[in-house]
Amino acid sequence: MVPEVDTPVRSLTVMWDGTMVVAANNRGTCYVWRLLRGKQTMTEFEPLHKLQAHNGHILKCLLSPANKYLATASSDKTVKIWNVDGFKLEKVLTGHQRWVWDCVFSVDGEFLVTASSDMTARLWSMPAGKEVKVYQGHHKATVCCALHD
Template sequence: MWDGSLVVAANNHGTCYVWRLMCGMQTMTNFEPLHKLQAHNGYILKCLLSPEFCEPHRYLATTSSDHTVKIWNVDGFTLEKTLVGHQRWVWDCAFSIDGAYLITASSDTTARLWKIDSGEAIRVYQGHHKAIVCCALHDGAESSQS
């Protein structure tokens, strides 16, 4: 989570783990297990929390070898949407700064831009001849130059 309060990790069995940072005066960092999601029926290749600007909705996105992307509501860890459209493994994803959009990268040689509230792919980027394994989205505030 953007404020350091949550940490997520996933494995090749389709399970995503969520921990809460335990506040204290200790020099060691301690985490409290918060939730365990059986998110996919294959490898989870990316798990990503939405940015801080997404309030009041906070999301967790998981991408998988099962060709899907799942969007989870962090409040209660309920499944909000399953994004379907890629034909092969979905390797990576990135949220827009406001959390309204998600871009995904897949072995099917496409990247897709999804509208979170509808779950629709509003744009498919084609032209690569090999798998796309990472992506980024720059839609933030303009940077100031000195």
């Protein structure tokens, strides 16, 4: 499973029910496979989609808990939200001033938290596609985030 030779896969996410996997690379491309459980111990990967999501590195890709959205965080300072049904772009979250390194969905999928080199973390409303809160105070890049809701 090597989508592009000599291009590192930066992030990988698996659908909560184990039926799909998405790999994102340094060229801004996401590769989507359906996971087929064979009769053997090996899982088969059926290519589903190739998504040119960003013009820069994708630093994180993440499927939402309800398997509705794919979030891609990028060196282009944006997070894009894709509808998993057809991989159509639904929202572009803008506001960070530097690379967006990480993102995490709330357990109900209503919110997304992002972490950026601009020394902030941001809380976003998924239905509105708008920033709800900016968390400031770090003196260095914020490169990861987590929720315990």
